[in-house]
Amino acid sequence: MIDGRFEVVGAAAPRAFFEHLTAATLSHGYLFTGPHGVGKKTFAREVGRSLLCVTPKKTLLGWCGHCSGCTHVAAGTHPDFYYAEGQVKIGDRDGSGFHETEEATARDLVRQLSMHSYAGGRRVFIIGDADFTREAANALLKFFEEPPADVLLIVTTAATGRILPTIRSRLVEVTFPLLAEGEVRAVLLARGTDPDEAARTAAIAQGRATRAIGLLEDGEGVARDAVVEWFFAAVDGREADASGWATRPTLEEGLETVKTLTRDWIALGVGEGAPLLAADQRARLAALPGREPAAFARMLASLGDAERIARTNVTPALVADLVRMALAPAPPRTTNGA
Incomplete structure (x- = not known):
């Protein structure tokens, strides 16, 4: 028997949980929950790869990389491995065989679940960042109540409230925490990132590997810089252009950056040694004037309101303006002179 490979960073508790399981x-x-970018989908795929590896191993986890199961999973051609992401609708298309796709429908899943294993072993279904419509959830209830033999379903989500209770109650929930800064740095180093750049990016990635990668490769670093400059202008009461970050694709991440800077600003008011999520902005945040606790509370409440509004059809520019007003210093009080 071999130990097998299992290529994930962090996730010590989920890994220990699965290592103590057996096929029986x-x-x-399972429902994998936790913030975006902490490795839930990677872990799910590694579990699936482990189960479809035909080489005997010491624990449930691990794969050899050279057997027929590993070869087919790596090539995306394993007939018993089904992977999809995003919203699951009721659907009406005809599917045949297992496949990898960016779209899944409940009818397709039900059809696939009714089949037998092509390879004679276990079948693995993974729905990443799942969002089941109510109709799709109802169509899949029979599976959750009477699952076929030798089928494993893993659903991942960063928003557990979007998983209907009828589905959530029938899955074993496994929570994934944020990654440690050193773990994020290790991910970047493994990708060939310069050590200094990896350290700097890991320090501001807020425990999420995908955020760190995005900061380096997908232009998110430029967008973050725009948010940071806009934030300090807004707090100072100056006009600032939000067009560099207040767009539909970048609004959610921009609001998260504003919240992080605001929380760090509050944390510095508690003590100079307070740990910060935006450590690279410590000096600028420390130079900001303090505000009354009630004012900070109102500010955080307004940021939460802005996040909820951002999920509607309100324009990103209007959301940014609402945030700017929440951050701006209160106007000086005037008194009636005699």
Whole structure:
């Protein structure tokens, strides 16, 4: 027997949980929850790859990389491995065989679930960043209540409130925490990032590997810089152009950056040694004037309101303006002179 490879960073508790399972104690379904970018989908795929590896191993986790199961999973051609992401609708298309796709429908899943294993072993279904419509959830209830033999379903989400209770109650929930800064740095180093750049990016990635990668490769670093400059202008009461970050694709991440800077600003008011999520902005945040606790509370409440409004059809520019007003210093009080 071999130890097998299992290529994930962090996730010590989820890994220990699965290492103590056996084929007999493995549930039919799991719900992986936790923030975006902490490795839930990677972990799910590694579990699936482990189960489809035909080489005997010491624990449930691990894969050899050279057997027929590993070869087919790596090539995306394993007939018993199904992976999809995003919203699951009721659907009406005809599917045949297992496949990898960016779209899944409940009818397709039900059809696939009714089949037998092509390879004679276990079948693995992974729905990443899942969002089941109510109709799709109802169509899949029979599976959750009477799961076929030798089927494993893993659903991942960063928003557990979007998973209907009828589905959530029938899955074993496994929570994934934020990554440590050193773990994020290790991910970047493994990708060939310069050590100094990896250290700097890991310090501001807020425990999320995908955020760190985005900061380096997808232009998110430029967008973050725009948010940072806009934030300090807004706090100072100056006009600032939000067009560099207040767009539909970047609004959510921009608001998260504003919240992080605001929380760090508050944390510095508690003590100079307070840990910061935006450590690269410590000096500028420390130079900001303090505000009354009630004012900070109102500010955080307004930022939460802005996040909720951002999920509607309100324009990003209007959301940014609402945030600017929440951050701006209160106007000086005037008194009636005699």
